[in-house]
Amino acid sequence: MNSESSLRADIVEIGRRLYARVYTASNDGNISVRLGSDRLLMTPKSVCKGFMTPDMMCVTDLDGRKLQGDRDPSSEMLMHLEVYRQRPDVQAVVHAHPPIATGFAVAGIPLDRAVLAEVLTTLGSIPIAEYATPSTKELPDAVRKYIKAHDGMLLANHGALTVGGDLYAAYYKMETIEHFAKISLVARLLGRENLIAREEVDRLQGLRGTYGIKAPAPICADPSEALAVLDAGDPAMCQVVQAPAGGGQRLVPAVLRQPGAGDAAPKPSAEGEEIRLTYRELSALIEDAIRNLR
Numbered sequence: 120m121n122s123e124s125s126l127r128a129d130i131v132e133i134g135r136r137l138y139a140r141v142y143t144a145s146n147d148g149n150i151s152v153r154l155g156s157d158r159l160l161m162t163p164k165s166v167c168k169g170f171m172t173p174d175m176m177c178v179t180d181l182d183g184r185k186l187q188g189d190r191d192p193s194s195e196m197l198m199h200l201e202v203y204r205q206r207p208d209v210q211a212v213v214h215a216h217p218p219i220a221t222g223f224a225v226a227g228i229p230l231d232r233a234v235l236a237e238v239l240t241t242l243g244s245i246p247i248a249e250y251a252t253p254s255t256k257e258l259p260d261a262v263r264k265y266i267k268a269h270d271g272m273l274l275a276n277h278g279a280l281t282v283g284g285d286l287y288a289a290y291y292k293m294e295t296i297e298h299f300a301k302i303s304l305v306a307r308l309l310g311r312e313n314l315i316a317r318e319e320v321d322r323l324q325g326l327r328g329t330y331g332i333k334a335p336a337p338i339c340a341d342p343s344e345a346l347a348v349l350d351a352g353d354p355a356m357c358q359v360v361q362a363p364a365g366g367g368q369r370l371v372p373a374v375l376r377q378p379g380a381g382d383a384a385p386k387p388s389a390e391g392e393e394i395r396l397t398y399r400e401l402s403a404l405i406e407d408a409i410r411n412l413r
């Protein structure tokens with residue numbers, strides 16, 4: 120069923136969905152899929168993804184040389200080529216600018232907190248690839264750091280990238296990222312984000328096999344160690360998930376700073392860094408202070 124004509128039709132349909140869901144505006148975004156072992160089928164540059172027709176697609180080789188098509192391939196072709204080079208298992212790539220996930224990418228906040236069980240079993244965490252000038256060689260360089268361990272990532276001040284075993288799998292991961300971003304934003308606006316405890320995260324990871332989910336890498340046993348590897352410039356080999364120890368509890372309450380809370384909001388430390396405390400840590404500090412007052 121994966122004939123070239125059905126893949127062209129699938130790209131048209133996914134382009135329509137991306138545009139209809141406002142994951143792209145104007146001519147943003149791009150989609151590609153492997154065509155056999157040595158060719159790619161890709162969206163052309165400078166067309167709105169909501170109004171494509173099957174004949175618009177370009178066929179290229181794995182080095183990006185155009186083999187067929189009236190139009191030139193996507194301006195983000197280099198990023199797509201890099202993904203296929205790094206991930207022989209990946210069959211399709213989707214890039215878009217979903218507004219809420221891209222807002223996190225602009226704020227520099229990765230979607231890496233243990234919040235939703237289904238996201239933990241499927242995508243794991245969604246990191247942010249460093250800022251790179253779109254359509255230059257910088258972008259594949261930034262993506263290379265995370266693509267071996269992740270099926271989805273944010274691109275700093277730009278958008279999001281997802282990959283999958285077929286076109287729809289890559290597209291659905293884009294939906295999951297935007298949905299996760301939306302839920303995270305609402306929880307943070309409400310001022311409370313209960314986190315799934317580390318022990319439960321380990322249990323969920325164990326379910327990946329049961330559900331037949333092929334995650335590209337395991338969740339990191341020690342997130343701080345994994346972040347140090349990334350800071351040193353090495354590629355991610357596991358997925359960083361922020362999950363506190365539960366001490367028997369499966370959810371750990373976390374109180375966030377309320378927007379507009381004024382003086383009640385935590386003050387930046389001397390280094391300008393915000394201090395985040397779990398509910399339990401905060402309670403312990405308050406109890407200590409009360410004891411000292413007595």
Ligand SMILES: [Zn+2]
Pocket residue numbers: 147148195214215216253277278
């Ligand atoms: Zn883009």
